[in-house]
Amino acid sequence: MLGESTSAAVDNPVTSRQFRSVLGHFCSGITVVTGMGAETPMGFTCQAFSSLSLDPPRVVLCVSRTSSSWPAISGSTFFCVNVLAQRQRALSDRFARSGGDKFHGVDWDLSPDGSPRLAGASAWIDCRLHAEHDGGDHLLVIADVRRLVAPAEDRPPLLYHRGRYARLDDTP
Numbered sequence: 001m002l003g004e005s006t007s008a009a010v011d012n013p014v015t016s017r018q019f020r021s022v023l024g025h026f027c028s029g030i031t032v033v034t035g036m037g038a039e040t041p042m043g044f045t046c047q048a049f050s051s052l053s054l055d056p057p058r059v060v061l062c063v064s065r066t067s068s069s070w071p072a073i074s075g076s077t078f079f080c081v082n083v084l085a086q087r088q089r090a091l092s093d094r095f096a097r098s099g100g101d102k103f104h105g106v107d108w109d110l111s112p113d114g115s116p117r118l119a120g121a122s123a124w125i126d127c128r129l130h131a132e133h134d135g136g137d138h139l140l141v142i143a144d145v146r147r148l149v150a151p152a153e154d155r156p157p158l159l160y161h162r163g164r165y166a167r168l169d170d171t172p
Helices: 016-023 069-074 086-096
Strands: 031-036 041-046 049-053 058-064 078-083 108-110 116-118 123-135 138-149 159-161 164-166
Touching: 031 058, 031 069, 031 086, 031 116, 041 058, 041 069, 041 086, 058 123, 069 138, 078 116
Parallel strands: none
Antiparallel strands: 031 041, 031 078, 049 058, 058 138, 078 123, 108 116, 123 138, 159 164
């Protein structure tokens, strides 16, 4: 059945649909990973991002093998993880699409390593590619953190939960 793939490595097969439904209960932040291609800035929305190590400082992200942006970004070795703010839902949607000039009309500047930093983000993390590993239909990307900044102005994060954007509720 279409969309019902299973893994032979698991005793109790789990369908793709079940996997997505249950793991959708885990709330995550939204990032846009950016870097410089051969001549233009490149970027893609990435929900699968996390800290990995404090010593040395490393992060991990999962990149779809079908991404057309990642090969161009990884070729330069350096990239920036832009942690999106709650007000940046439109940027998340824009960078989630394939093709086109995703940077047209977007306010950004270059990080010290030459990667695009999106204006208004909750945080920026400048990275250097450390390793890529097989992760099934994704690549598991490990990166060394070179610089990171969170603006003094508090910018609530853009969240994703159960297949849609969500907001933080700070009330007790």
